[in-house]
Amino acid sequence: MKKTLFLTILLLVFMVTSAEAQCAMCRAVLESAEGQAQAxxxxxxxxxxxxxxYLLVGGIGIAIYRNFRTKKN
Known part of the structure; x- marks a missing residue:
């Protein structure tokens, strides 16, 4: 169970996808410009x-996990 969870989390962390994170108004303004470098x-x-x-929350989660793990041992 722990191994499967670990592998799933590892896969999600290292999975890289392209993200288009512009709002509709930003996209409209930037697409009307001649240079696409600015967009x-x-x-x-x-x-x-x-x-x-996401990185900050992940770091805090890892710190909490390690803290609970050391208290168990």
């Missing part, structure tokens, strides 16, 4: 800002 930069910035909270 790509905005999209990467949004994805970066979206990833930080």
């Amino acid at each position: 790509e930069g905005i999209n990467k910035g949004i994805v970066y800002l979206m990833a930080i909270p």
Whole structure:
């Protein structure tokens, strides 16, 4: 059971997918511009800002897990 859960979490962590994280208004404004480099930069910035909270929550979860595991032993 623990091995299956660990492998599932590991797979989800390392699974990389392309994300389009622009809102409809941002997309409309940036697509009307001639250069697409600005649109790509905005999209990467949004994805970066979206990833930080998940990393923080994951780090806190790992710390709690390790704390409970050491108390058991």
